[in-house]
Amino acid sequence: MALETSLEAIPDDEGVRFVLELTNTGDQPATLTFRDAGKADFVVVDGDTECWRWSDGQLFAQMLTTEELAPGESLQLEAVWEHPTPGDYDVVCELKTMDGGEARTTLTV
Template identity: 30%
Template sequence: MSNKIQLKLEILTDKKVYEIEEPIRIKILLKNTSNDKLTLTFRSAKIVDINLLDKNKKLIKRWSEGKFFAQMINDLTLEPNETVEKTITWNVFRETLVTPGEYYIEVFVKAFQGEVSSNPIKISIINKKTN
């Protein structure tokens, strides 16, 4: 966390093991941990971004790459201790070549007031099961 914004960002995936081509559902929880109302201002409609990292935590793919977001000033106001939740389904396999192995997912929020990121969570990718 930077610039003294009091936010907590947590992420959960619907599973820990995914088959190649299977979409990843990511639940994002953003909490205002302060006792004051907090308004975050964004440069576009994009409030969060997601990184797919390899086992060495090197960036492989960013969710927002190749996507277009409305260019507008966008505010998000959180009451004290309020949590907002968003779920994103990301079919990263349509966007980049991913082979079986261990990966990490991390999410970050970047507003004019500062930036906060989640702890990376580990997922595993396996070959598609054949029947």
């Protein structure tokens, strides 16, 4: 499976919108098997300190689900961090598939 990931952090007046894009760059369909209904988790860290986690306080159905991406097809997963504290951060998006994976970016608020 040839899967390319990209992560964007887009600040605006309401907070920061995170967009994870998964693109099948191969020539065969790619099947993603997710461990739960959350599909991905977005985490903001400052050094070794976790500042915000999208999944905190949320519950997700614990069931396996699949998504199939045709060659060239993309899937976007999004989250919003409302009322962020100004600063410089690292952002990690943990993909909750059976194969795992993550994408990273930096952010200045």
